[in-house]
Amino acid sequence: DAGVIQSPRHEVTEMGQxxxxxxxxxxxxxxxxxxxxxxxxGLELLIYFNNNVPIDDSGMxxxxxxxxxxxxxxxxxxxxxSEPRDSAVYFCxxxxxxAGGIYxxxxxxxxxxxxx
Amino acid sequence: AQTxxxxxxxxxxxxxxTVTLSCTYDTSESDYYLFWYKQPPSRQMILVIRQExxxxxxxxxxxxxxNFQKAAKSFSLKISDSQLGDAAMYFCAYRSTYSxxxxxxxxxxxxxxxxx
Numbered sequence: 001d002a003g004v005i006q007s008p009r010h011e012v013t014e015m016g017q018x019x020x021x022x023x024x025x026x027x028x029x030x031x032x033x034x035x036x037x038x039x040x041x042g043l044e045l046l047i048y049f050n051n052n053v054p055i056d057d058s059g060m061x062x063x064x065x066x067x068x069x070x071x072x073x074x075x076x077x078x079x080x081x082s083e084p085r086d087s088a089v090y091f092c093x094x095x096x097x098x099a100g101g102i103y104x105x106x107x108x109x110x111x112x113x114x115x116x
Numbered sequence: 117a118q119t120x121x122x123x124x125x126x127x128x129x130x131x132x133x134t135v136t137l138s139c140t141y142d143t144s145e146s147d148y149y150l151f152w153y154k155q156p157p158s159r160q161m162i163l164v165i166r167q168e169x170x171x172x173x174x175x176x177x178x179x180x181x182x183n184f185q186k187a188a189k190s191f192s193l194k195i196s197d198s199q200l201g202d203a204a205m206y207f208c209a210y211r212s213t214y215s216x217x218x219x220x221x222x223x224x225x226x227x228x229x230x231x232x
Contacts, residue, residue, distance in 0.1 A: 031218055043207065043222045050218055089159060097218060103149050103211055105220060107161035 002026075004108035006092050012114045018080040021111045024073055025094030033105065034067055034077050035091040043091075049075065050097055082115045089113070118143045120210050122223035129198045130231050136183075137193045137226045139208030149211045150184070150191045155225075156204040164206070167191065169213075195228075203230045 005024040013019055025032050033048040047057040049069045057067070064083070069075040079086055089112050093105040119142045129135035141150070152164040167175045167184050174182050179199075183192045195202055208223040 033220070042224050045219065048218055055218060091161065093161070103213075104151055104163050104166050105209075106163070107153075110159045112159075 004092055004094055004106055006090075006108035006111050008111060009109060010112050010114075012116065013082055014116055015083055016081045017115075018078065019082045019086075019113060019115075021077040021090050021092075021113070023075045023077070023092030023108060025075070025092070026106055027073070029094035029096045029106070030072065031095050031097045032069060032075050033093040034075070035093065036088045037091060037110070038088045046077070079113075082113075084115045087113055087115050118145075118210055118212070118221050120208055120221050120223040122206075122208055122226050124226045125224075126227045126229070128229045128231055129195070131198055131200060133198055134194060134196045135198055135228065137195075137206050137208075137228065139191045139193070139223060141189050141191065141208075141210050141221075143189070143210065143212075145212055145214065147213045149213065150182075151209040151211070151220075152180070152182070152191075152193045153207045153209060153222075154202075154204045155207065156201075161207075165193070198230050200230050200232060203228055 007022045031050045034046040036044045046059045047067045048055055052069045067077045089110045091110045092108040095105045121140045148169045150167045154162045154164050165175050165177045165180050167182055174184050179196045181194045205225045205227050207225045210221045
C-alpha cells in the first residue's frame with residue numbers, strides 16, 4: 001500500500017493567492033482528517049470526514065478555509081485568500097472506522113505551506 | 117471533553133539507556149484507545165504503539181512499551197536501549213470508542229534527544 005498521499009509536498013505562494021492542498025487516503029479507509037501543525041499551536045484538527053461526509057469542521061479557522069471530499073479516494077483543503085499566518089505544515093490522515101476498523105490513524109507526509 | 121497532557125516539553129537520554137515519556141489524560145469514558153506517535157525531523161507521523169483501555173496487559177513493540185495505569189489515567193512510553201534514530205517528537209493521543217465519535221485528541225508533544 002502506498003500510504004496516505006499528499007501533494008504538493010512544498011508550496012510557496014504570495015499573500016492573497018489561492019492554495020489547494022490534496023490528499024489521497026489509504027484505499028479502504030473511510031475516515032479522513034486534516035490537521036495543521038505550527039510551532040506556536042502544535043497539532044490542530046481542522047476538519048474530518050466519515051464516508052465522504054464532513055462530520056466536524058469546528059477547527060477550521062475561518063471562512064477562508066474550505067475542504068471537500070468528492071469521493072472516497074480524494075480530498076482537498078483550500079485556502080482563499082491565503083495569508084502569512086497560514087504558513088504551517090498541513091497533514092492529512094486516514095483510518096477505517098466501524099466494526100473491526102483500524103483505529104490508529106495513518107498520516108501522510110504533510111505539505112509545508114509558506115505564504116509570503 | 118477529553119484532554120491529553122504531556123508535561124515534558126523535552127527529554128534527553130544517552131544512547132543505549134532507557135527513557136520514559138509521560139502522558140496523562142482526562143476522560144469520563146470507560147473504553148477508549150491510546151496511541152503514541154513519533155515525528156522525526158522528516159515530519160512524517162509514525163505510529164509507535166497503541167493500547168486498548170479494556171486490556172490490562174501493557175502493549176509492547178520491540179524496544180517500546182507502555183505503562184498503562186487506567187485508574188490514574190496515565191499512559192507513559194518507555195524506550196529501552198535508546199538509539200540515535202529514536203530522536204524525534206513524540207505525541208500521545210486519545211480516541212473514544214463511542215459510536216459516532218471519530219476525533220483523536222493529541223498532546224502537545226515531547227521532544228526526545230538522544231545523546232551519543
